[in-house]
Amino acid sequence: MLDTSKSLIQVLADPKGILKGVEVIVKRDDLIDPVVSGNKWRKLKYNIREAERRKNERILTFGGAYSNHLIATAKAAAMAGIRCIGIVRGEELDEFSNPTLSSCADFGMQLVFISRDEYRMRNDKMYLEQLHEAYENTFIIPEGGANYFGMIGCQEIWKEIQGMSFSRTYVAAGTGTTAAGLLSALPEGNHLHVVSALKGDFMPGEIRNHLHYAFFDEELTADLMKNCTIYDDSVWGGYGKLDDRLTGFVDFVMKEFDLPLDKVYTAKAFFRLLQHIEEGAIQPGEKVLFIHTGGLQGN
Ligand SMILES: *Cc1c(COP(=O)(O)O)cnc(C)c1O
Numbered sequence: 001m002l003d004t005s006k007s008l009i010q011v012l013a014d015p016k017g018i019l020k021g022v023e024v025i026v027k028r029d030d031l032i033d034p035v036v037s038g039n040k041w042r043k044l045k046y047n048i049r050e051a052e053r054r055k056n057e058r059i060l061t062f063g064g065a066y067s068n069h070l071i072a073t074a075k076a077a078a079m080a081g082i083r084c085i086g087i088v089r090g091e092e093l094d095e096f097s098n099p100t101l102s103s104c105a106d107f108g109m110q111l112v113f114i115s116r117d118e119y120r121m122r123n124d125k126m127y128l129e130q131l132h133e134a135y136e137n138t139f140i141i142p143e144g145g146a147n148y149f150g151m152i153g154c155q156e157i158w159k160e161i162q163g164m165s166f167s168r169t170y171v172a173a174g175t176g177t178t179a180a181g182l183l184s185a186l187p188e189g190n191h192l193h194v195v196s197a198l199k200g201d202f203m204p205g206e207i208r209n210h211l212h213y214a215f216f217d218e219e220l221t222a223d224l225m226k227n228c229t230i231y232d233d234s235v236w237g238g239y240g241k242l243d244d245r246l247t248g249f250v251d252f253v254m255k256e257f258d259l260p261l262d263k264v265y266t267a268k269a270f271f272r273l274l275q276h277i278e279e280g281a282i283q284p285g286e287k288v289l290f291i292h293t294g295g296l297q298g299n
Helices: 039-053 070-080 098-107 124-133 148-159 177-183 203-215 218-225 244-257 267-277
Strands: 008-009 025-029 058-063 084-090 110-114 138-140 168-173 191-196 228-231 289-290
Touching: 025 058, 039 070, 039 148, 039 177, 058 070, 058 218, 070 084, 098 203, 110 289, 124 138, 138 228, 148 177, 148 228, 168 177, 168 267, 177 191, 177 228, 177 267, 191 203, 191 267, 203 218, 203 228, 267 289
Parallel strands: 025 289, 058 084, 058 138, 084 110, 168 191, 168 289, 191 228
Antiparallel strands: 008 025
């Protein structure tokens, strides 16, 4: 199976002083694997382990046409030697519609294409029961690996940077599972800045739910939530929206810091960090952690 030893720690070199004396350290989870990159591997690890423990014959999960989670699941399942099914949003698609879907099929994932209406039911209890009947002995992983097993996999990031301390951590969010995992084991003195790739004010609720499902403790959840600040994506116009400013920013960061970012998630999170430095919200000499969650598949 994959290990995370390829996830290096990169201290950003800043000869031009763009970071104004703030020390930025990047946890390069994008390097874990070219396909199962970043947080996707962390979220799948204990899910696959649980499917094996239960002696399930296969795993089943959900994703959109370009889903990083879907292709990561396809490869991780192939490596673990467990069969898998991907339920894909869009009945008009097939495995030749784009490179992400073709790769999923090449890894041996069985693809099932469904309508947007049906896809909306992906977390409904009744619908999941129907899937369990249709596909016997199957372990179902929610879209994005957004469950307890996904969350505890993300806690492990801290173990790999033990001994280093940071005043702030920046991370991108989609389902908020990675953020919840980080928050549930956040070291003293660190504050988590969660940059959502989606528009809308639901992200705090999502993260709170993940924590609450894990701990069943209102007070602990409320206390943990105080250690994070969450930003929604209204500045960029929502999930997957690209504009020249964002594309230019990705090129700028590559050139100045030798750091490749994806445009859906990590670019937006890194932009926030630089904005906070620019605004003077972070003091010179502070040590800040940026978690590179990956997403470069399909770039
Ligand atoms: C999936 C993904 C995320 C979102 O992670 P969540 O745990 O769903 O919040 C962030 N960054 C990248 C690169 C991703 O592919």
